[in-house]
Amino acid sequence: MPVLTEKRPILRKLEGLFNGTQRPTTMAAQQEERALLKPLLIAGTTALLVLLGAEGVARGVMGVLPLPHSYTHPRNLMLDRGWVAYTAPRLHAADEKLIILIANSQGYGREMGDPQQIYAAHLQRRLNAADRSHRYRVANWSMNGGIAPDMVLLAARAAAHTPEAVLFVTYRHTVLDVRSDYPAYFSNRNLQYLGYEPSVRRLLSKPFLRRYSLSRPLGWLTSASSLLQLHHLFMVPGHKGVIGRVQAQSRASTSSAAPSYREQPWHPRGEEMLWEMHDTLRRGLPAVPMAFVSMPIDLSLMAPENRNVLRSYAPRLQAMFFGRPGVHVWDGVEAIPQASFYSNTHFTAEGHAQFGDWLFDRVQPLVRPTSAAAPD
Amino acid sequence: MLFNSLSFLLFFPIVLLGHALLKDRPLRLWLVIMSYVFYSWGQPWWYAGLLFFTTAVDYQVAQRIALARSPRARKGWLMISVIGNLSVLGLFKYLEYLMALTNRFSGWLHLGFSVPVPDLPLPVGISFYTFQTMSYTIDVYRGKLAPARSFLNLALYVAFFPQLVAGPIERAGNLLHQLSQKMARTSEDVLLGLTRIFWGLAKKVVAAEWLGIVVNRVYGHHETATTWDLLLATYGFAFQVYLDFSAYSDIAIGLSRTMGIRLVENFRTPYLARTMSEYWNRWHISLSTWLRDYLYFPLGGSRKGAWRTVLNIFLVMMLGGLWHGASNTFLLWGLWIGLGIALYHLYRIYILGGVKDDPERPLAWRDLVPIILTFHWMVLSRVFFRAHSGEQAFHILGKFFTQPWGPVHFDVPLCDVWRAVGFMALAMVAQLARRLGWRTTWPAQGYSPVLAGALWGLLATAILLLFAPTQSQFIYFQF
Incomplete structure (x- = not known):
């Protein structure tokens, strides 16, 4: 044997x-x-x-799927669904000047039927009309409900597209407040996908990767597998989903069928995320001008009245980035001091046009510098 | 440790490796150690201590019962086991509820006193393993079973990780016997076990989780939810709890099967039952048979007249409800199910003249109305099961029966509505297919590796394509 x-x-x-x-x-x-x-x-x-x-x-x-693409659509259908577009190589023509706009529902054109009336489209038209020697394209990377972590991801992604300038148009609540009624479901998914995309990941800071648990052993599969990309497209947005780490929360829950999530602060209060946006973009694009634009009202209050005009956010931004080379801070209150251009919580067509005009005056010196544009 | 977690994905191959390398006593020791690791993962250490304590007490008691010479001594030792087990269960699961109830009564009756309400944690799976150990000592007492030959065998029987946390509640006659043997497995066992694991995972991470998103959203805002939303969520929860729990059972059975152990089936197409009595015999079978053998029969079962039977049914179902959780909602759930069973019992006695329907009779068209009635009785019971409080349950039921429905309108996004309806329909079709014999039960022999592999691949594809963005624990973990 x-x-x-x-x-x-x-x-x-x-x-x-x-x-x-x-x-x-x-x-x-x-x-x-x-x-x-x-x-x-x-x-x-x-x-x-x-x-x-x-x-x-x-x-x-x-x-063969006709995916929404940031360069072919005046606004993307939310990063959540159209994120694949952001992993594409640079698609704009060599002689085109690209401005990347990273904003949220206002830039997305919420409550607007016609995407051509959004301020991003307006800005693009004004730039092209003012300078016939170049073609200008404003890539509108606005997300409906986008919050700070999304913007950090997009700042990292912007590096792959070599833009002339990057604009962060933010509400105070986008970066500084934590809205308790906003489960960051979409942001979580965006993080899980773009966070493992190698060109994005290399620019993200270690604290950022730690905060959002972007080091799962098999996490890279989410950006490498077509099955998982297809899965992502099947996830029709609309419901308020669940923030991750449910396991620990459900364990803490004593009731059986208790809702399986609790609201949790999705990004820290304070300026940490603004610095993340700045530093991430700088790591990828050391010399490209960036602008932080404060929106004129406090959307957290959801009431566009004069008393809600936000006067404290822009000074705070200015204090933060004072003296930083290539960083501009523009106060949106100057653009629309009155609340007359809001339909509900977002701009009317007139509001978009006025905001677009105001942005044009500030963006034009950045992308066609006749003399060096001094930081504000 | 969750079955649907990465840590388990690493844990299980290690267990299997040990299973392949070891035999007999070292293998049992290995499985006990890994079962305690599984149970203690992310939990306070003393949970495992409590499990060990319960096992040790019942091991000693069973030995004493076997050695005792007089019936009185045997009974005495049995009482020690029963009281001990029920005390542990009562302390952690029911004391808080009883104290709160006492305070409430004191308030109602203006007695002017209140007792402190302790805030004790509930060890995971305590109801399951307590019932399991109790059945062991009772069976030894009844002479149906010889006491475990070694403490190791009993420790493995109580802590066997696939079924420790949420069942099936195994009888010692089945599981202890197998664990004391060689644990031999064939290739069919392994293939079939893995297939059931994949099947259970797909049910959990795709269907049950997606349904849970809708249910949690609606029940979390039941005051403002439309009646249509509540209807969808109530049907949704009925299917969620079935898919969730049967998924756990599938995975538990599959895991055990890969190690050469056969656990009992816990579900047999429960939503196609024709009567509530049949439903209860097809749902969570290991619990319903436990209650039948250790509670209903000792109470006299149906041998002492129609009304005594009704009383027994209510008693058993009330305790069955409370087994799930110490709250009024579970009590009401149990009573509601009991009412359904009792009504059928009286209908059978007084209208049908005591004729017994064969629960295994093939389905016929004439069964359609009874199935629909039974199904909806069960769905209504789920309102109590899901609600946080009796007030919430009655508020939701009140909306169903007193508010105008109006045109169909959901606040839940339409994509979620369709997804939920789709998963419910699939779950129903799967049960129908099995009940009508289109799909046979899991094969025991001749399971082709190619077929198994293709099934794994398809199920893995389905999971990757359709998994829900949540990762919640199994609903029955808390019981």
């Missing part, structure tokens, strides 16, 4: 630790083990082949 243990000294040692000489020593036992392994190998290989086949099909489907 052949003795299995003689051929496998390492296994013999291992088993000795636990079991003395319990390893099967007869041919029958050896065959029993093989009988177990062979079908498992066949089944595993078949499963892998099916999975690879599905991945291939998903890749094909992704190839």
Whole structure:
């Protein structure tokens, strides 16, 4: 009878630790083990082949799907769904001057039917009309409900597109406040996808990666697999989903069918996220001008009345970035001092046009410098 | 540790490696150690201590019962086990509820006193393993079972990780016996076990989680939710809890099967039951049979007349409800199910003349109305099961029955509505297919590796494409 243990000294040692000489020593036992392994190998290989086949099909489907693209759409359908566009290589023409606008619902054109009436489109028209020698494109990367972590991701992604300038148009609540009624579901998904995209990830700071748990062992699969990209597109946005780390929260919950999430501060109060946006962009684009634009009202109050005109945010931004080379701070209150250009909580068409004109006056010196534009 | 977590993905292959390398006593020791690691993962250490204590007490008691010479001594030892187990359960699960209830009564009756309400944590799976150990000592007492040959065997029976936290509640006659043997497995066992694990995972992370998103959203805002939303969420929860719990059972059975252990089935197409009595025999079978064997039959079962039977049913279902949780909602849930069973019992006695319907009879068209009625009785019971309080449950039920419905309108986004309806329909079709014999039960022999592999691949694809963005624990973990 052949003795299995003689051929496998390492296994013999291992088993000795636990079991003395319990390893099967007869041919029958050896065959029993093989009988177990062979079908498992066949089944595993078949499963892998099916999975690879599905991945291939998903890749094909992704190839033919008309995905919304930041350069071909005046506004994207939310980063959440259109994020694939941001992983594309630079698509704008070499002679085009690109301005990347990173904003939220106002820039997205919430409550506006016609995307051409959004201030981003207005700004693009004004730039092209003012300078016939170049073509200008304003890439509107605005997200409806986008908050600070999304903007940090987009700042990192902007590096792949070599823009002339990057504009961060923010409300105070976008970066400084924590809105308790806003589960950052979309942001979480954006983080899970873009956060593992190599060109984005290399620019994100370690504290940022830690804060949003972007170091899961298999996390890279989310940006590498077409199946998972397709899965992402199936996630029709609309519901208020669940912030991650549900496991610990549900454990803490004492009731059975308690809602499986609690609101949690999604980004820290204070200026940390503004610095993340600045530093991330600087890491990717050291010389490109950037502008922080404060929106004129406090959207947290959801009432565009004169008394809600926000006067404290822009000074705070100015104090933060004072003396930083290539960083501009523009106070949106100057653009629309009155609340007459709001329909509900967002601009009317007139409000967009006025804001676009105001932005044009400030952006034009950055992208066609006749003399060096001094930081504000 | 959650089955649907990365840590478990690493944990289980380590267990299997040990299973492949070890045999007999070292293997049992290995499984006990890993079961305690599984149980203690992310939990306070004393939970595992409590589990060990319960096991040790019942091991000693069973030995004493077997050695005792007089019936009185045997009974005495049994009482120690029963009282001990119920005390542990009562302390951690029911004391807080009882104290709060006492204070409430004191307030109502203006007695002018209140007792302090302790805030004790509830160890995970305590109801499951307590019932399991109690069944062991009772079976030894009844002479149906010899006491465990070694403490290790019993420790493994109580702590066996696939079914420790949320069942099935195994009888010692089945599980202890297998764990004391060689734990031999065939390739079919391994293939089938892995298939059921994939199947359970898909049910959990795709269907149950997506339904949970809708249910949590609506029940979290039930005051402002439309009646249509509440209707969707109530149906949704009925399916969520089924998919969630049956997924756990599938995974538990699958994990055990890969190690050569066969656990009992916990569900048999419960939503196609024709009567509430049949429903209760098809839902959480390991609990319903436990209650039947250790509570309903000792109370006299149906042998002492129709009205005594009704009383027994109510008693058993009330305790069955409280087994799930110490709250009025679970009590009401149990009573509601009990009412359904009792009504059927009286209908059978007084209208049908005591004729017994065969629960295994194939479905026929004439069963459609009874199935729909039973299903909706069960769905209504889920309002109590899901609600945080009796007030919330009655508010929701009040909305169903007193408010005008108006045109169909959901505040829940339409995509979530369709997704929920789709998963509910799929769950129903799957049950129907099984009940009508289109899909047979899981095969025991001749399971082709290629077929198994293809199924794994397809299920993995489905999971990757459709998984929900949540990762919540199984609903029955808290019981």
